[in-house]
Amino acid sequence: xxxxxxxxxxxxxxxxxxxxxxxxxxxxxxxxxxxxxxxxxxxxxxxxxxxxxxxxxxxxxxxxxxxxxxxxxxxxxxxxxxxxxxxx
Numbered sequence: 001x002x003x004x005x006x007x008x009x010x011x012x013x014x015x016x017x018x019x020x021x022x023x024x025x026x027x028x029x030x031x032x033x034x035x036x037x038x039x040x041x042x043x044x045x046x047x048x049x050x051x052x053x054x055x056x057x058x059x060x061x062x063x064x065x066x067x068x069x070x071x072x073x074x075x076x077x078x079x080x081x082x083x084x085x086x087x088x
Contacts, residue, residue, distance in 0.1 A: 024066055031057040035079055039086050051083050 002008050031054040038050040055076055062072035 021066055024061060024064070028054075028057045028061050028066070032075065032079075039082055044087055047083060047086055051079055054079060 002011055031050070035047070035050040035054045038047040041047070058067070058072040058075055061067045062069045
């Protein structure tokens with residue numbers, strides 16, 4: 001355990017940020033699963049809404065550095081392909 005006041009503060013800040021990152025990643029995974037479930041169903045409107053929500057979550061996660069920007073682009077591309085085959 002750290003003895004210096006600034007090191008103790010830094011440790012507590014890092015823990016808070018870690019908790020926030022975990023929550024945002026969990027919300028991102030939930031959004032991706034919701035899109036998968038919407039595509040599995042037959043409702044086109046739900047799939048489109050889930051796609052928009054998941055895309056927003058991916059962009060925000062990439063901008064904050066939670067995931068790499070190319071990983072976000074890859075997920076969005078795959079989702080768009082699935083949505084296009086579903087709506088066609």
